[in-house]
Amino acid sequence: MATVKGDVHDIGKNIVGVVLACNNYEVIDLGVMVPANKILETAKAQNVDVIGLSGLITPSLDEMVHVAKEMERLGMKTPLLIGGATTSKIHTAVKIEPHYTAPVIHVLDASKSVPVVSRLIDAKQRTAFIAEIRAEYQAERERFANRSNRPSLISLATARANAFQTDWVRHPIHRPNELGRQTLENIPIQILRDWIDWTPFFIAWEMKGKYPQILEHPERGEEARKLFEEANALLDQIIAHEAFKVNGVFGLYPANALGDDLELVLAEGETRRFHSLRQQTQKGTDKANRALADFVAPKSTGRQDYMGAFAVTVHGAEALAAEFEAKHDDYNAIMVKALADRLAEATAEWLHAEVRREHWGYATEENLSQEALIKEQYDGIRPAPGYPAQPDHTEKITLFEILNAEKAIGISLTENLAMMPAASVCGLYFAHPAADYFNLGEIGEDQLADYAQRKGKSIEEMRRWLAPNLA
Numbered sequence: 001m002a003t004v005k006g007d008v009h010d011i012g013k014n015i016v017g018v019v020l021a022c023n024n025y026e027v028i029d030l031g032v033m034v035p036a037n038k039i040l041e042t043a044k045a046q047n048v049d050v051i052g053l054s055g056l057i058t059p060s061l062d063e064m065v066h067v068a069k070e071m072e073r074l075g076m077k078t079p080l081l082i083g084g085a086t087t088s089k090i091h092t093a094v095k096i097e098p099h100y101t102a103p104v105i106h107v108l109d110a111s112k113s114v115p116v117v118s119r120l121i122d123a124k125q126r127t128a129f130i131a132e133i134r135a136e137y138q139a140e141r142e143r144f145a146n147r148s149n150r151p152s153l154i155s156l157a158t159a160r161a162n163a164f165q166t167d168w169v170r171h172p173i174h175r176p177n178e179l180g181r182q183t184l185e186n187i188p189i190q191i192l193r194d195w196i197d198w199t200p201f202f203i204a205w206e207m208k209g210k211y212p213q214i215l216e217h218p219e220r221g222e223e224a225r226k227l228f229e230e231a232n233a234l235l236d237q238i239i240a241h242e243a244f245k246v247n248g249v250f251g252l253y254p255a256n257a258l259g260d261d262l263e264l265v266l267a268e269g270e271t272r273r274f275h276s277l278r279q280q281t282q283k284g285t286d287k288a289n290r291a292l293a294d295f296v297a298p299k300s301t302g303r304q305d306y307m308g309a310f311a312v313t314v315h316g317a318e319a320l321a322a323e324f325e326a327k328h329d330d331y332n333a334i335m336v337k338a339l340a341d342r343l344a345e346a347t348a349e350w351l352h353a354e355v356r357r358e359h360w361g362y363a364t365e366e367n368l369s370q371e372a373l374i375k376e377q378y379d380g381i382r383p384a385p386g387y388p389a390q391p392d393h394t395e396k397i398t399l400f401e402i403l404n405a406e407k408a409i410g411i412s413l414t415e416n417l418a419m420m421p422a423a424s425v426c427g428l429y430f431a432h433p434a435a436d437y438f439n440l441g442e443i444g445e446d447q448l449a450d451y452a453q454r455k456g457k458s459i460e461e462m463r464r465w466l467a468p469n470l471a
């Protein structure tokens with residue numbers, strides 16, 4: 001098993017590894033950012049029965065297609081399992097399976113990994129199981145080709161004419177109290193800990209249910225309480241031994257929209273541009289075709305607006321997890337990474353609140369409960385490149401440059417634009433009270449061409465990054 005080249009996430013894969021090992025399978029885990037040749041050479045040398053690939057972000061899907069093509073080229077017959085947050089059965093059926101003659105199977109979660117592997121290996125069940133999967137994936141492809149419920153796309157020009165409207169004459173714009181870039185080093189984890197949203201933590205451990213209710217769940221409650229106590233005990237130790245170092249950098253800048261682009265003024269005469277994508281599906285009456293650029297005053301209004309960017313990261317998780325791994329303590333190794341991920345997300349949430357209340361200061365009166373914060377009942381958003389409102393991961397390059405994120409807080413980008421350390425989050429700040437986390441959905445070739453041109457890239461390059469959103 002391996003997380004593919006350019007990707008760094010491995011909690012899901014590690015959980016699968018543990019579950020398989022508990023069922024007496026021998027697992028060779030090659031770790032993260034593993035190139036195709038290393039995966040396939042190891043598979044051959046070790047004569048493995050099954051190969052498993054994992055990926056968190058969309059660029060990894062392409063890499064998985066590449067691995068499947070390589071396996072075909074080399075005439076391999078080993079079944080290929082596909083998993084990870086960004087993968088799906090439909091993508092596996094439509095984009096990966098057609099490239100490889102031997103079985104390719106999407107595995108939704110760790111609990112499914114054992115029945116899938118055992119049926120693949122069992123001589124009696126294998127043929128029937130493979131035939132069943134093939135028929136299922138063929139049906140998926142046919143359903144995909146004949147999708148009848150596809151939203152109809154409108155032209156980019158029509159979508160732009162239906163942009164989200166703001167009365168920019170009356171709309172209040174708050175000038176940030178502190179313009180420019182600020183770096184925060186060693187943010188106290190005692191503060192951040194109160195900002196942790198524990199629900200995804202339980203999901204990572206395959207315990208579905210909302211926190212805190214899950215602690216009282218009639219069947220899973222006891223196990224959930226144990227997990228929660230152990231997580232907090234480990235967090236106490238991490239704090240006591242200063243095993244994690246949490247850093248953040250953010251910047252607030254004068255900005256205006258130029259069409260669907262966003263121009264930030266870093267210093268006099270020095271500007272940088274972010275690019276946004278516009279929803280292109282036909283909307284019902286009174287529903288706009290949104291783009292992030294709609295939430296910032298257009299330059300033509302003559303009004304100075306503002307926006308921000310941030311990046312946060314948790315250092316130390318990889319090293320601490322490696323210590324546990326060396327002691328064959330997979331449970332705590334996974335726990336360390338799950339805690340680091342939760343802290344990265346908590347830091348993004350805490351910093352956003354600090355920015356709203358103080359540094360930008362448009363929400364000085366805001367005093368929300370933890371529940372209201374988790375439900376995002378505040379003004380403004382912090383969309384991340386890669387999330388549904390802006391699926392283009394390449395916007396991270398501009399973001400990192402503006403914030404000098406690599407030097408300032410030690411995060412780097414892989415060739416597929418995953419961030420290292422893995423427990424990192426970056427995004428943009430918009431203060432507009434109507435700004436929301438919309439889903440871009442499908443876009444047309446006209447927007448792809450327009451977007452590539454605005455970014456100064458070839459259409460083919462942008463097609464690769466935006467593939468999941470292309471009609």
Ligand code: B12
Nearest residue numbers: 009012052054057058083084085109110384386419425426
């Ligand atoms: C937790 C989380 C994070 C955490 C942890 C990420 C990390 N360390 O890798 C944090 C907060 C740090 C984070 C950051 C980011 N995230 Co995030 N994140 C998630 C979230 C909410 C859950 C993922 C997760 O950990 N699930 C729990 C684990 C256990 O599940 P899993 O990985 O899916 O694995 C299971 C199965 O997939 C399967 N499996 C996995 N691998 C394998 C392998 C084999 C062989 C098999 C058989 C099975 C298998 O079994 C596993 C166990 O059941 C998802 C949304 C979602 N609901 O999936 C978004 C999501 C993955 N994130 C996303 C994005 C974009 C990002 C960022 C790029 C955002 C940003 N600009 O900051 C960064 C990237 C981080 C980086 N290092 O580059 C997108 C990715 C899609 C895309 N368009 O690329 C998602 C899908 C959100 C979304 N809806 O857009 N993220």
